[in-house]
Amino acid sequence: MQELILFLLCYAFVFLIYQIFIVRRTKRNRKNNKLKKDPIEITYLIKRYHLDMKKVSYNQLLQIVAIVSSLDIALTVSVILLFENFFLEILGGFISIFILILGSYHLIYLFYKKKGMIINEKRK
Numbered sequence: 736m737q738e739l740i741l742f743l744l745c746y747a748f749v750f751l752i753y754q755i756f757i758v759r760r761t762k763r764n765r766k767n768n769k770l771k772k773d774p775i776e777i778t779y780l781i782k783r784y785h786l787d788m789k790k791v792s793y794n795q796l797l798q799i800v801a802i803v804s805s806l807d808i809a810l811t812v813s814v815i816l817l818f819e820n821f822f823l824e825i826l827g828g829f830i831s832i833f834i835l836i837l838g839s840y841h842l843i844y845l846f847y848k849k850k851g852m853i854i855n856e857k858r859k
Contacts (some may be wrong), residue, residue, distance in 0.1 A: 749805040758797045767854050784847070785853055790852040802843075804839075810831065811835060815828045
């Protein structure tokens with residue numbers, strides 16, 4: 736039960752921080768035309784999976800990335816707490832965050848592919 740409470744608190748805390756420092760600032764800078772570059776998560780999704788940003792709602796994409804990234808970090812914290820040894824914690828955290836990020840961003844890609852918001856590679 737403690738692990739579940741810690742997971743939920745970690746998720747809520749990371750989501751709140753992500754909303755304040757990434758999503759809110761990106762929306763404000765985009766509104767004022769001061770956005771020099773997109774957050775790295777958005778850039779990765781656009782370049783790796785060829786998202787069609789003409790069809791994708793930027794605000795929706797920001798929210799989805801915030802939810803997924805917060806979940807990835809909270810799950811990684813939960814995995815780290817399974818180990819007693821410091822080196823195993825570092826190794827487990829690195830492996831889990833790597834797998835979770837790649838897997839969750841692939842799920843975002845599948846979501847947008849199902850909605851038809853991916854640029855076909857044949858048209859490029």
